[in-house]
Structures are given as structure tokens and as C-alpha cells.
Amino acid sequence: KAGVTQTPRYLIKTRGQQVTLSCSPISGHRSVSWYQQTPGQGLQFLFEYFSETQRNKGNFPGRFSGRQFSNSRSEMNVSTLELGDSALYLCASSKEMAYNSPLHFGNGTRLTVT
Amino acid sequence: AQSVSQHNHHVILSEAASLELGCNYSYGGTVNLFWYVQYPGQHLQLLLKYFSGDPLVKGIKGFEAEFIKSKFSFNLRKPSVQWSDTAEYFCAVNPASSNTGKLIFGQGTTLQVKP
Numbered sequence: 711k712a713g714v715t716q717t718p719r720y721l722i723k724t725r726g727q728q729v730t731l732s733c734s735p736i737s738g739h740r741s742v743s744w745y746q747q748t749p750g751q752g753l754q755f756l757f758e759y760f761s762e763t764q765r766n767k768g769n770f771p772g773r774f775s776g777r778q779f780s781n782s783r784s785e786m787n788v789s790t791l792e793l794g795d796s797a798l799y800l801c802a803s804s805k806e807m808a809y810n811s812p813l814h815f816g817n818g819t820r821l822t823v824t
Numbered sequence: 825a826q827s828v829s830q831h832n833h834h835v836i837l838s839e840a841a842s843l844e845l846g847c848n849y850s851y852g853g854t855v856n857l858f859w860y861v862q863y864p865g866q867h868l869q870l871l872l873k874y875f876s877g878d879p880l881v882k883g884i885k886g887f888e889a890e891f892i893k894s895k896f897s898f899n900l901r902k903p904s905v906q907w908s909d910t911a912e913y914f915c916a917v918n919p920a921s922s923n924t925g926k927l928i929f930g931q932g933t934t935l936q937v938k939p
Contacts, residue, residue: 714867741925743925743927745927745929752932753914753927753929754929755926755927755928758926765924765925768926800868812858812870813925813927814870815867815868817867
């Protein structure tokens with residue numbers, strides 16, 4: 711069974727640009743969550759989607775947005791990139807609403823903003 | 825604000841030593857508790873989870889954790905570590921009443937096991 715797939719693995723962008731990250735969940739999983747991982751702040755929750763609906767959003771500015779498609783695939787977008795957005799962005803999927811089933815994480819997309 | 829605290833940031837042990845990693849959380853209600861592990865170069869994976877029932881839960885690779893509600897703790901243990909246990913360990917909490925999957929993670933503990 712294929713795991714959670716995130717593309718691209720690495721990304722280098724310039725301040726002010728925007729970026730879109732993609733996540734394909736495990737087949738049959740309907741919930742997708744996104745986390746930002748940095749050395750200083752650790753793992754911080756960004757969003758959670760279930761059946762194309764955003765169920766929860768973390769304390770991030772409006773520059774961070776996301777969506778989920780009917781096939782459960784998800785994208786997150788960061789506009790007007792800042793240096794502080796450099797991080798590993800992790801996507802995780804679960805069968806049902808994530809509070810009821812554990813998360814399966816992808817390898818992440820490492821974003822570097824210069 | 826809800827938070828998770830992992831007391832040890834970096835632990836160094838010799839093979840066969842016993843391991844205990846501390847995890848405390850701040851939330852007064854019912855919680856779901858998790859330990860995740862990240863081996864070098866690999867993705868985060870679930871080690872064990874507690875939703876309800878027996879407060880002593882067993883996970884993969886000989887790990888176990890004990891939920892002590894009165895202490896708001898969920899410490900991870902392993903009687904005898906191996907070199908292959910070298911990894912970063914994360915404790916995470918999900919308030920059961922939240923009806924969402926939002927996990928609050930601790931800062932992580934890096935475990936280095938010397939052969």
C-alpha cells in the first residue's frame with residue numbers, strides 16, 4: 711500500500727513569491743492534515759480537511775491556505791513568502807476524522823525561502 | 825493555551841539501557857495521546873496511541889507508555905534500547921472533545937543509542 715506522497719520534496723523560492731505544495735493521501739483515507747516543522751517551533755498544526763471541507767485551522771496568517779479535492783488529494787498554498795516560512799511542511803492522512811484514527815505522515819516538502 | 829512538554833531534549837544511552845521519556849500536557853478534559861517516532865531520513869510514524877481503557881499501552885518495537893491522568897503525563901518506556909532506536913521521539917495530544925484531528929506536539933526528544 712503506497713504511503714502519503716508529497717510533492718515536490720524540495721523547493722527554493724524567493725521572498726514575495728507564492729508556492730503550492732501537493733499531498734496525495736493513502737488510498738481510502740479521507741482526512742488530510744498539514745503541519746509545519748521548524749527547529750525553533752517544532753511541529754505546528756496548519757489545517758485539517760475532511761471530505762473537501764476545512765475542519766480546523768491553526769494559528770497561521772491568511773497567507774497560508776489549503777484545499778482538498780474530491781479524490782481526497784490536498785494542496786496548500788503560501789502567498790507572499792517570507793524568510794520565516796522556510797520549513798518542512800508535512801502532510802498526514804487518516805481513514806476517518808483524524809481524532810478517531812492515527813495520522814500517517816508523508817516525507818514532507820522542504821521549503822527554503824531566500 | 826494547550827501545550828505538550830517533553831522534558832528531555834537530547835538523551836544518550838548505551839545499548840541495553842532502559843529508556844524513559846517524559847511527556848506532560850496541559851488540558852483538563854479527556855485526551856487522546858500519541859507517541860510518534862522519526863528515524864533518520866524517514867517520515868514520522870506512529871509508535872503507540874492511547875484513546876481509552878488500560879492506561880498502559882504497548883506499541884511497536886517493544887515500546888510502551890503509561891497514561892497517568894492525575895499527573896497529566898504519558899511517559900514512553902522501553903526496558904532495553906537498541907542502536908536502531910536512535911531517532912527523534914514526539915509526544916502529541918488531541919483533546920477528545922475537539923472533534924478535529926488537530927494534534928499538539930511536544931518539541932521532541934532526540935535519542936542517541938551508542939552501540
